[in-house]
Amino acid sequence: MKSKHILAIRFSAVGDAAIAVPVLRCLLQQNKNLKVTVATKSFLKPVFETVEGVEVVCADIRGKHKGLNGLLKFYGEIKHQKFTAIADLHGSLRSNVLKTLFLFNGVSSKTIDKGRSEKRKLVSGKMFKPLKTTTERYADVFRALGHKVDLSGDVFPPPQQINAKTYSIVGKDTKKWIGIAPFAFFDTKMYPLDLMEKVIAYLSRTNNYRLILFGGIKEEAELKRLSETYQNTTFTFGKISFEEEIKLISNLDLMVSMDSGNAHLAAMQGVKVITLWGVTHPYAGFYPYKQPESYGLLSNREKYPLIPTSVYGNKAPGGYAAVMRSIPPEKIIQKIEEVIKSQPS
Structure with missing residues:
Protein backbone atom coordinates (compact mmCIF):
# COMPACT_ATOMS: atom_id res chain seq x y z
CA MET A 1 0.00 0.00 0.00
CA VAL A 149 -9.25 7.42 14.81
CA ASP A 150 -10.66 5.49 17.76
CA LEU A 151 -9.95 7.49 20.91
CA SER A 152 -11.11 4.62 23.12
CA GLY A 153 -8.05 2.70 21.94
CA ASP A 154 -5.55 5.40 22.87
CA VAL A 155 -2.37 4.15 24.55
CA PHE A 156 -0.75 6.80 26.74
CA PRO A 157 3.05 6.95 26.65
CA PRO A 158 5.00 6.43 29.89
CA PRO A 159 6.14 9.52 31.81
CA GLN A 160 9.02 11.25 30.07
CA GLN A 161 12.49 11.24 31.57
CA ILE A 162 13.36 14.52 33.25
CA ASN A 163 16.87 15.90 33.53
CA ALA A 164 19.11 16.66 36.49
CA LYS A 165 18.36 20.38 36.32
CA THR A 166 14.64 19.75 36.76
CA TYR A 167 15.29 17.39 39.66
CA SER A 168 17.41 20.08 41.30
CA ILE A 169 14.31 22.31 41.32
CA VAL A 170 11.64 19.83 42.45
CA GLY A 171 13.76 17.40 44.47
CA LYS A 172 13.80 13.61 44.54
CA ASP A 173 11.84 12.91 47.72
CA THR A 174 8.90 10.52 47.97
CA LYS A 175 6.23 13.20 48.27
CA LYS A 176 3.38 13.24 45.78
CA TRP A 177 3.94 15.80 43.04
CA ILE A 178 1.00 18.17 42.58
CA GLY A 179 1.14 20.74 39.82
CA ILE A 180 -0.88 23.90 40.39
CA ALA A 181 -1.52 26.36 37.56
CA PRO A 182 -3.26 29.20 39.41
CA PHE A 183 -3.51 31.71 36.57
CA ALA A 184 -5.64 32.25 33.47
CA PHE A 185 -5.65 34.83 30.70
CA PHE A 186 -9.09 36.16 31.67
CA ASP A 187 -9.97 37.09 35.27
CA THR A 188 -13.35 35.35 35.07
CA LYS A 189 -11.53 32.07 34.36
CA MET A 190 -9.04 32.51 37.21
CA TYR A 191 -9.70 31.25 40.72
CA PRO A 192 -9.15 34.14 43.16
CA LEU A 193 -5.52 34.07 44.24
CA ASP A 194 -6.33 34.65 47.92
CA LEU A 195 -8.46 31.49 47.90
CA MET A 196 -5.91 29.49 45.93
CA GLU A 197 -3.31 30.55 48.45
CA LYS A 198 -5.42 28.90 51.16
CA VAL A 199 -5.29 25.66 49.17
CA ILE A 200 -1.52 25.96 48.77
CA ALA A 201 -1.05 26.78 52.47
CA TYR A 202 -3.02 23.72 53.58
CA LEU A 203 -1.27 21.32 51.20
CA SER A 204 2.09 22.75 52.22
CA ARG A 205 1.41 22.18 55.93
CA THR A 206 0.59 18.50 55.45
CA ASN A 207 4.20 17.86 54.35
CA ASN A 208 2.82 15.12 52.07
CA TYR A 209 3.12 16.92 48.77
CA ARG A 210 5.63 18.66 46.55
CA LEU A 211 3.75 21.63 45.04
CA ILE A 212 4.98 22.77 41.64
CA LEU A 213 3.52 26.07 40.42
CA PHE A 214 3.12 26.86 36.72
CA GLY A 215 2.75 30.27 35.14
CA GLY A 216 4.34 32.78 32.79
CA ILE A 217 6.30 35.99 32.80
CA LYS A 218 3.36 38.12 33.98
CA GLU A 219 2.95 35.94 37.05
CA GLU A 220 6.63 35.45 37.89
CA ALA A 221 6.58 37.75 40.91
CA GLU A 222 3.59 35.93 42.43
CA LEU A 223 5.10 32.53 41.67
CA LYS A 224 8.26 33.57 43.47
CA ARG A 225 6.35 34.97 46.45
CA LEU A 226 4.27 31.82 46.89
CA SER A 227 7.26 29.52 46.60
CA GLU A 228 9.19 31.54 49.19
CA THR A 229 6.21 31.75 51.56
CA TYR A 230 5.22 28.08 51.66
CA GLN A 231 7.45 25.08 52.26
CA ASN A 232 7.41 22.18 49.78
CA THR A 233 6.53 24.71 47.07
CA THR A 234 8.50 25.71 43.98
CA PHE A 235 7.94 27.08 40.49
CA THR A 236 9.49 26.37 37.10
CA PHE A 237 9.05 29.46 34.94
CA GLY A 238 12.37 30.87 33.76
CA LYS A 239 14.26 27.96 35.28
CA ILE A 240 13.69 25.23 32.70
CA SER A 241 12.60 25.20 29.05
CA PHE A 242 9.01 24.66 27.94
CA GLU A 243 10.07 21.25 26.62
CA GLU A 244 11.38 20.25 30.05
CA GLU A 245 8.22 21.65 31.65
CA ILE A 246 6.12 19.30 29.51
CA LYS A 247 8.30 16.38 30.58
CA LEU A 248 7.90 17.41 34.22
CA ILE A 249 4.12 17.58 33.84
CA SER A 250 4.11 13.99 32.55
CA ASN A 251 5.57 12.92 35.92
CA LEU A 252 2.99 14.66 38.11
CA ASP A 253 0.64 12.72 40.33
CA LEU A 254 -1.99 15.42 39.79
CA MET A 255 -2.49 18.76 38.05
CA VAL A 256 -4.83 21.45 39.43
CA SER A 257 -5.66 24.03 36.80
CA MET A 258 -8.17 26.52 35.51
CA ASP A 259 -9.92 25.89 32.19
CA SER A 260 -6.59 26.60 30.48
CA GLY A 261 -3.59 25.17 28.65
CA ASN A 262 -1.87 23.48 31.58
CA ALA A 263 -4.92 21.26 32.13
CA HIS A 264 -4.60 19.98 28.57
CA LEU A 265 -0.81 19.60 28.72
CA ALA A 266 -1.34 17.22 31.64
CA ALA A 267 -4.38 15.40 30.28
CA MET A 268 -2.73 14.67 26.92
CA GLN A 269 -0.10 12.67 28.83
CA GLY A 270 -2.54 10.72 30.99
CA VAL A 271 -2.03 12.77 34.17
CA LYS A 272 -5.05 13.23 36.45
CA VAL A 273 -6.41 16.78 36.25
CA ILE A 274 -8.73 18.73 38.55
CA THR A 275 -10.14 21.75 36.73
CA LEU A 276 -11.78 24.88 38.16
CA TRP A 277 -14.44 26.56 36.04
CA GLY A 278 -15.65 30.17 36.12
CA VAL A 279 -17.83 31.68 33.38
CA THR A 280 -16.89 28.90 30.94
CA HIS A 281 -18.37 25.41 31.14
CA PRO A 282 -17.33 21.85 30.15
CA TYR A 283 -20.35 21.64 27.85
CA ALA A 284 -18.53 23.83 25.31
CA GLY A 285 -16.26 20.89 24.53
CA PHE A 286 -12.98 21.82 26.20
CA TYR A 287 -13.09 19.48 29.18
CA PRO A 288 -9.64 17.83 29.65
CA TYR A 289 -9.16 14.58 27.77
CA LYS A 290 -10.39 11.39 29.47
CA GLN A 291 -10.84 13.04 32.88
CA PRO A 292 -13.76 11.91 35.09
CA GLU A 293 -16.62 14.38 35.17
CA SER A 294 -16.29 14.62 38.95
CA TYR A 295 -12.80 16.15 38.55
CA GLY A 296 -14.35 19.36 37.23
CA LEU A 297 -15.28 21.84 39.98
CA LEU A 298 -17.82 24.31 38.63
CA SER A 299 -18.97 27.70 39.83
CA ASN A 300 -22.47 27.79 41.29
CA ARG A 301 -24.87 27.93 38.36
CA GLU A 302 -27.88 28.43 40.62
CA LYS A 303 -26.33 31.68 41.81
CA TYR A 304 -24.96 32.55 38.37
CA PRO A 305 -27.55 31.12 35.95
CA LEU A 306 -26.05 32.69 32.80
CA ILE A 307 -23.01 30.35 32.93
CA PRO A 308 -21.54 29.76 30.42
CA THR A 309 -21.36 33.40 29.39
CA SER A 310 -18.68 32.72 26.75
CA VAL A 311 -16.76 29.84 25.24
CA TYR A 312 -13.30 31.23 25.99
CA GLY A 313 -13.96 33.25 29.15
CA ASN A 314 -13.58 36.66 27.54
CA LYS A 315 -17.17 37.81 28.15
CA ALA A 316 -19.06 38.10 31.42
CA PRO A 317 -22.10 40.17 32.38
CA GLY A 318 -22.18 42.59 35.30
CA GLY A 319 -22.17 40.91 38.69
CA TYR A 320 -20.18 37.90 37.48
CA ALA A 321 -16.69 39.14 38.38
CA ALA A 322 -16.61 37.04 41.57
CA VAL A 323 -18.20 33.96 40.05
CA MET A 324 -15.35 31.62 41.07
CA ARG A 325 -15.67 32.56 44.73
CA SER A 326 -18.63 30.20 44.75
CA ILE A 327 -16.10 27.31 44.74
CA PRO A 328 -14.89 26.98 48.36
CA PRO A 329 -11.16 26.22 48.81
CA GLU A 330 -12.18 23.38 51.15
CA LYS A 331 -13.94 21.70 48.23
CA ILE A 332 -10.75 21.87 46.15
CA ILE A 333 -8.66 20.45 48.99
CA GLN A 334 -11.14 17.63 49.51
CA LYS A 335 -11.09 16.73 45.81
CA ILE A 336 -7.26 16.84 45.67
CA GLU A 337 -6.92 14.45 48.61
CA GLU A 338 -9.63 12.21 47.22
CA VAL A 339 -7.88 11.90 43.85
CA ILE A 340 -4.43 11.39 45.37
CA LYS A 341 -5.71 8.66 47.71
CA SER A 342 -7.42 6.86 44.81
CA GLN A 343 -4.09 6.39 43.03
CA PRO A 344 -1.81 3.39 43.61
CA SER A 345 0.95 4.16 46.09
Whole structure:
Protein backbone atom coordinates (compact mmCIF):
# COMPACT_ATOMS: atom_id res chain seq x y z
CA MET A 1 0.00 0.00 0.00
CA LYS A 2 1.33 3.41 -0.97
CA SER A 3 2.12 5.56 2.07
CA LYS A 4 0.23 8.80 2.65
CA HIS A 5 1.58 12.03 4.07
CA ILE A 6 -0.77 14.39 5.90
CA LEU A 7 0.00 17.99 6.74
CA ALA A 8 -1.92 18.93 9.90
CA ILE A 9 -2.25 22.66 10.54
CA ARG A 10 -2.63 24.14 14.05
CA PHE A 11 -0.83 27.43 14.72
CA SER A 12 -2.14 28.21 18.23
CA ALA A 13 -2.74 28.09 21.17
CA VAL A 14 -1.18 25.87 23.86
CA GLY A 15 -4.45 24.30 24.99
CA ASP A 16 -5.71 23.71 21.45
CA ALA A 17 -2.40 22.15 20.43
CA ALA A 18 -2.40 19.87 23.48
CA ILE A 19 -5.96 18.73 22.74
CA ALA A 20 -4.77 17.59 19.30
CA VAL A 21 -2.00 15.38 20.74
CA PRO A 22 -4.14 12.32 21.64
CA VAL A 23 -5.81 12.49 18.23
CA LEU A 24 -2.46 12.47 16.42
CA ARG A 25 -1.26 9.67 18.70
CA CYS A 26 -4.30 7.50 17.89
CA LEU A 27 -4.04 8.35 14.21
CA LEU A 28 -0.49 7.03 14.01
CA GLN A 29 -1.15 4.08 16.34
CA GLN A 30 -4.12 2.91 14.30
CA ASN A 31 -3.14 3.59 10.67
CA LYS A 32 -0.24 1.98 8.82
CA ASN A 33 1.73 3.59 6.01
CA LEU A 34 0.86 7.05 7.27
CA LYS A 35 3.17 9.98 7.87
CA VAL A 36 2.10 13.15 9.68
CA THR A 37 3.73 16.56 9.67
CA VAL A 38 2.33 19.37 11.80
CA ALA A 39 2.62 23.02 10.80
CA THR A 40 2.66 25.20 13.90
CA LYS A 41 4.52 27.96 15.73
CA SER A 42 8.00 27.15 17.03
CA PHE A 43 6.86 27.62 20.64
CA LEU A 44 4.40 24.73 20.26
CA LYS A 45 6.88 22.34 18.66
CA PRO A 46 7.60 20.48 21.98
CA VAL A 47 3.87 19.83 22.43
CA PHE A 48 3.52 17.99 19.12
CA GLU A 49 6.87 16.24 19.47
CA THR A 50 5.45 14.25 22.40
CA VAL A 51 3.74 12.16 19.70
CA GLU A 52 6.10 9.49 18.41
CA GLY A 53 6.41 9.67 14.65
CA VAL A 54 5.13 13.24 14.19
CA GLU A 55 7.36 15.69 12.36
CA VAL A 56 6.99 19.44 12.88
CA VAL A 57 7.52 22.38 10.54
CA CYS A 58 7.52 25.79 12.18
CA ALA A 59 5.99 28.94 10.73
CA ASP A 60 7.41 32.23 11.98
CA ILE A 61 4.05 34.02 11.65
CA ARG A 62 5.30 37.09 13.52
CA GLY A 63 8.45 37.32 11.41
CA LYS A 64 9.47 36.00 8.00
CA HIS A 65 6.18 34.13 7.46
CA LYS A 66 3.95 37.08 8.40
CA GLY A 67 1.18 38.11 6.03
CA LEU A 68 0.41 36.79 2.57
CA ASN A 69 3.98 37.09 1.29
CA GLY A 70 5.23 35.26 4.35
CA LEU A 71 2.73 32.44 3.86
CA LEU A 72 3.81 32.17 0.22
CA LYS A 73 7.38 31.81 1.45
CA PHE A 74 6.34 29.17 4.02
CA TYR A 75 4.46 27.27 1.33
CA GLY A 76 7.54 27.33 -0.87
CA GLU A 77 9.62 25.90 1.98
CA ILE A 78 7.35 22.90 2.63
CA LYS A 79 5.65 22.07 -0.69
CA HIS A 80 8.47 19.69 -1.70
CA GLN A 81 7.40 17.25 1.05
CA LYS A 82 4.72 15.85 -1.28
CA PHE A 83 1.76 15.93 1.07
CA THR A 84 -1.18 13.84 -0.06
CA ALA A 85 -3.79 15.63 2.09
CA ILE A 86 -4.25 18.58 4.44
CA ALA A 87 -5.94 18.31 7.85
CA ASP A 88 -6.89 21.83 8.90
CA LEU A 89 -7.33 21.74 12.69
CA HIS A 90 -7.41 25.51 12.94
CA GLY A 91 -9.87 26.92 10.44
CA SER A 92 -8.13 30.29 10.36
CA LEU A 93 -7.32 32.76 7.58
CA ARG A 94 -3.71 31.51 7.52
CA SER A 95 -4.70 27.86 7.22
CA ASN A 96 -7.21 28.74 4.48
CA VAL A 97 -4.47 30.47 2.47
CA LEU A 98 -2.19 27.44 2.81
CA LYS A 99 -4.97 25.05 1.78
CA THR A 100 -5.66 27.14 -1.32
CA LEU A 101 -2.01 27.14 -2.31
CA PHE A 102 -1.79 23.36 -1.93
CA LEU A 103 -5.04 22.90 -3.85
CA PHE A 104 -3.35 24.39 -6.91
CA ASN A 105 -1.00 21.39 -6.67
CA GLY A 106 -3.88 18.96 -6.40
CA VAL A 107 -3.69 18.42 -2.62
CA SER A 108 -7.17 18.25 -1.12
CA SER A 109 -8.10 19.12 2.47
CA LYS A 110 -10.62 18.69 5.25
CA THR A 111 -11.32 21.38 7.85
CA ILE A 112 -12.51 21.30 11.45
CA ASP A 113 -16.15 22.08 12.13
CA LYS A 114 -15.89 24.34 15.18
CA GLY A 115 -19.61 24.15 15.90
CA ARG A 116 -19.92 27.93 16.10
CA SER A 117 -23.72 28.03 15.84
CA GLU A 118 -24.17 25.49 18.65
CA LYS A 119 -21.69 27.35 20.83
CA ARG A 120 -23.55 30.61 20.25
CA LYS A 121 -26.73 28.94 21.41
CA LEU A 122 -24.95 27.56 24.47
CA VAL A 123 -23.58 30.90 25.66
CA SER A 124 -26.80 32.77 24.81
CA GLY A 125 -28.83 30.46 27.03
CA LYS A 126 -30.90 29.06 24.16
CA MET A 127 -29.47 25.59 24.77
CA PHE A 128 -27.75 23.87 27.68
CA LYS A 129 -26.37 20.47 26.77
CA PRO A 130 -22.92 18.95 26.12
CA LEU A 131 -21.52 19.74 22.68
CA LYS A 132 -19.10 17.57 20.76
CA THR A 133 -15.63 17.74 22.33
CA THR A 134 -12.83 19.52 20.54
CA THR A 135 -10.90 16.25 20.60
CA GLU A 136 -13.67 14.57 18.60
CA ARG A 137 -13.86 17.55 16.25
CA TYR A 138 -10.15 17.11 15.50
CA ALA A 139 -10.61 13.37 15.07
CA ASP A 140 -13.45 13.98 12.59
CA VAL A 141 -11.07 15.85 10.30
CA PHE A 142 -8.84 12.79 9.93
CA ARG A 143 -11.85 10.48 9.67
CA ALA A 144 -13.11 12.62 6.78
CA LEU A 145 -9.75 11.99 5.11
CA GLY A 146 -10.46 8.26 5.34
CA HIS A 147 -8.42 7.31 8.42
CA LYS A 148 -9.39 5.45 11.56
CA VAL A 149 -9.25 7.42 14.81
CA ASP A 150 -10.66 5.49 17.76
CA LEU A 151 -9.95 7.49 20.91
CA SER A 152 -11.11 4.62 23.12
CA GLY A 153 -8.05 2.70 21.94
CA ASP A 154 -5.55 5.40 22.87
CA VAL A 155 -2.37 4.15 24.55
CA PHE A 156 -0.75 6.80 26.74
CA PRO A 157 3.05 6.95 26.65
CA PRO A 158 5.00 6.43 29.89
CA PRO A 159 6.14 9.52 31.81
CA GLN A 160 9.02 11.25 30.07
CA GLN A 161 12.49 11.24 31.57
CA ILE A 162 13.36 14.52 33.25
CA ASN A 163 16.87 15.90 33.53
CA ALA A 164 19.11 16.66 36.49
CA LYS A 165 18.36 20.38 36.32
CA THR A 166 14.64 19.75 36.76
CA TYR A 167 15.29 17.39 39.66
CA SER A 168 17.41 20.08 41.30
CA ILE A 169 14.31 22.31 41.32
CA VAL A 170 11.64 19.83 42.45
CA GLY A 171 13.76 17.40 44.47
CA LYS A 172 13.80 13.61 44.54
CA ASP A 173 11.84 12.91 47.72
CA THR A 174 8.90 10.52 47.97
CA LYS A 175 6.23 13.20 48.27
CA LYS A 176 3.38 13.24 45.78
CA TRP A 177 3.94 15.80 43.04
CA ILE A 178 1.00 18.17 42.58
CA GLY A 179 1.14 20.74 39.82
CA ILE A 180 -0.88 23.90 40.39
CA ALA A 181 -1.52 26.36 37.56
CA PRO A 182 -3.26 29.20 39.41
CA PHE A 183 -3.51 31.71 36.57
CA ALA A 184 -5.64 32.25 33.47
CA PHE A 185 -5.65 34.83 30.70
CA PHE A 186 -9.09 36.16 31.67
CA ASP A 187 -9.97 37.09 35.27
CA THR A 188 -13.35 35.35 35.07
CA LYS A 189 -11.53 32.07 34.36
CA MET A 190 -9.04 32.51 37.21
CA TYR A 191 -9.70 31.25 40.72
CA PRO A 192 -9.15 34.14 43.16
CA LEU A 193 -5.52 34.07 44.24
CA ASP A 194 -6.33 34.65 47.92
CA LEU A 195 -8.46 31.49 47.90
CA MET A 196 -5.91 29.49 45.93
CA GLU A 197 -3.31 30.55 48.45
CA LYS A 198 -5.42 28.90 51.16
CA VAL A 199 -5.29 25.66 49.17
CA ILE A 200 -1.52 25.96 48.77
CA ALA A 201 -1.05 26.78 52.47
CA TYR A 202 -3.02 23.72 53.58
CA LEU A 203 -1.27 21.32 51.20
CA SER A 204 2.09 22.75 52.22
CA ARG A 205 1.41 22.18 55.93
CA THR A 206 0.59 18.50 55.45
CA ASN A 207 4.20 17.86 54.35
CA ASN A 208 2.82 15.12 52.07
CA TYR A 209 3.12 16.92 48.77
CA ARG A 210 5.63 18.66 46.55
CA LEU A 211 3.75 21.63 45.04
CA ILE A 212 4.98 22.77 41.64
CA LEU A 213 3.52 26.07 40.42
CA PHE A 214 3.12 26.86 36.72
CA GLY A 215 2.75 30.27 35.14
CA GLY A 216 4.34 32.78 32.79
CA ILE A 217 6.30 35.99 32.80
CA LYS A 218 3.36 38.12 33.98
CA GLU A 219 2.95 35.94 37.05
CA GLU A 220 6.63 35.45 37.89
CA ALA A 221 6.58 37.75 40.91
CA GLU A 222 3.59 35.93 42.43
CA LEU A 223 5.10 32.53 41.67
CA LYS A 224 8.26 33.57 43.47
CA ARG A 225 6.35 34.97 46.45
CA LEU A 226 4.27 31.82 46.89
CA SER A 227 7.26 29.52 46.60
CA GLU A 228 9.19 31.54 49.19
CA THR A 229 6.21 31.75 51.56
CA TYR A 230 5.22 28.08 51.66
CA GLN A 231 7.45 25.08 52.26
CA ASN A 232 7.41 22.18 49.78
CA THR A 233 6.53 24.71 47.07
CA THR A 234 8.50 25.71 43.98
CA PHE A 235 7.94 27.08 40.49
CA THR A 236 9.49 26.37 37.10
CA PHE A 237 9.05 29.46 34.94
CA GLY A 238 12.37 30.87 33.76
CA LYS A 239 14.26 27.96 35.28
CA ILE A 240 13.69 25.23 32.70
CA SER A 241 12.60 25.20 29.05
CA PHE A 242 9.01 24.66 27.94
CA GLU A 243 10.07 21.25 26.62
CA GLU A 244 11.38 20.25 30.05
CA GLU A 245 8.22 21.65 31.65
CA ILE A 246 6.12 19.30 29.51
CA LYS A 247 8.30 16.38 30.58
CA LEU A 248 7.90 17.41 34.22
CA ILE A 249 4.12 17.58 33.84
CA SER A 250 4.11 13.99 32.55
CA ASN A 251 5.57 12.92 35.92
CA LEU A 252 2.99 14.66 38.11
CA ASP A 253 0.64 12.72 40.33
CA LEU A 254 -1.99 15.42 39.79
CA MET A 255 -2.49 18.76 38.05
CA VAL A 256 -4.83 21.45 39.43
CA SER A 257 -5.66 24.03 36.80
CA MET A 258 -8.17 26.52 35.51
CA ASP A 259 -9.92 25.89 32.19
CA SER A 260 -6.59 26.60 30.48
CA GLY A 261 -3.59 25.17 28.65
CA ASN A 262 -1.87 23.48 31.58
CA ALA A 263 -4.92 21.26 32.13
CA HIS A 264 -4.60 19.98 28.57
CA LEU A 265 -0.81 19.60 28.72
CA ALA A 266 -1.34 17.22 31.64
CA ALA A 267 -4.38 15.40 30.28
CA MET A 268 -2.73 14.67 26.92
CA GLN A 269 -0.10 12.67 28.83
CA GLY A 270 -2.54 10.72 30.99
CA VAL A 271 -2.03 12.77 34.17
CA LYS A 272 -5.05 13.23 36.45
CA VAL A 273 -6.41 16.78 36.25
CA ILE A 274 -8.73 18.73 38.55
CA THR A 275 -10.14 21.75 36.73
CA LEU A 276 -11.78 24.88 38.16
CA TRP A 277 -14.44 26.56 36.04
CA GLY A 278 -15.65 30.17 36.12
CA VAL A 279 -17.83 31.68 33.38
CA THR A 280 -16.89 28.90 30.94
CA HIS A 281 -18.37 25.41 31.14
CA PRO A 282 -17.33 21.85 30.15
CA TYR A 283 -20.35 21.64 27.85
CA ALA A 284 -18.53 23.83 25.31
CA GLY A 285 -16.26 20.89 24.53
CA PHE A 286 -12.98 21.82 26.20
CA TYR A 287 -13.09 19.48 29.18
CA PRO A 288 -9.64 17.83 29.65
CA TYR A 289 -9.16 14.58 27.77
CA LYS A 290 -10.39 11.39 29.47
CA GLN A 291 -10.84 13.04 32.88
CA PRO A 292 -13.76 11.91 35.09
CA GLU A 293 -16.62 14.38 35.17
CA SER A 294 -16.29 14.62 38.95
CA TYR A 295 -12.80 16.15 38.55
CA GLY A 296 -14.35 19.36 37.23
CA LEU A 297 -15.28 21.84 39.98
CA LEU A 298 -17.82 24.31 38.63
CA SER A 299 -18.97 27.70 39.83
CA ASN A 300 -22.47 27.79 41.29
CA ARG A 301 -24.87 27.93 38.36
CA GLU A 302 -27.88 28.43 40.62
CA LYS A 303 -26.33 31.68 41.81
CA TYR A 304 -24.96 32.55 38.37
CA PRO A 305 -27.55 31.12 35.95
CA LEU A 306 -26.05 32.69 32.80
CA ILE A 307 -23.01 30.35 32.93
CA PRO A 308 -21.54 29.76 30.42
CA THR A 309 -21.36 33.40 29.39
CA SER A 310 -18.68 32.72 26.75
CA VAL A 311 -16.76 29.84 25.24
CA TYR A 312 -13.30 31.23 25.99
CA GLY A 313 -13.96 33.25 29.15
CA ASN A 314 -13.58 36.66 27.54
CA LYS A 315 -17.17 37.81 28.15
CA ALA A 316 -19.06 38.10 31.42
CA PRO A 317 -22.10 40.17 32.38
CA GLY A 318 -22.18 42.59 35.30
CA GLY A 319 -22.17 40.91 38.69
CA TYR A 320 -20.18 37.90 37.48
CA ALA A 321 -16.69 39.14 38.38
CA ALA A 322 -16.61 37.04 41.57
CA VAL A 323 -18.20 33.96 40.05
CA MET A 324 -15.35 31.62 41.07
CA ARG A 325 -15.67 32.56 44.73
CA SER A 326 -18.63 30.20 44.75
CA ILE A 327 -16.10 27.31 44.74
CA PRO A 328 -14.89 26.98 48.36
CA PRO A 329 -11.16 26.22 48.81
CA GLU A 330 -12.18 23.38 51.15
CA LYS A 331 -13.94 21.70 48.23
CA ILE A 332 -10.75 21.87 46.15
CA ILE A 333 -8.66 20.45 48.99
CA GLN A 334 -11.14 17.63 49.51
CA LYS A 335 -11.09 16.73 45.81
CA ILE A 336 -7.26 16.84 45.67
CA GLU A 337 -6.92 14.45 48.61
CA GLU A 338 -9.63 12.21 47.22
CA VAL A 339 -7.88 11.90 43.85
CA ILE A 340 -4.43 11.39 45.37
CA LYS A 341 -5.71 8.66 47.71
CA SER A 342 -7.42 6.86 44.81
CA GLN A 343 -4.09 6.39 43.03
CA PRO A 344 -1.81 3.39 43.61
CA SER A 345 0.95 4.16 46.09
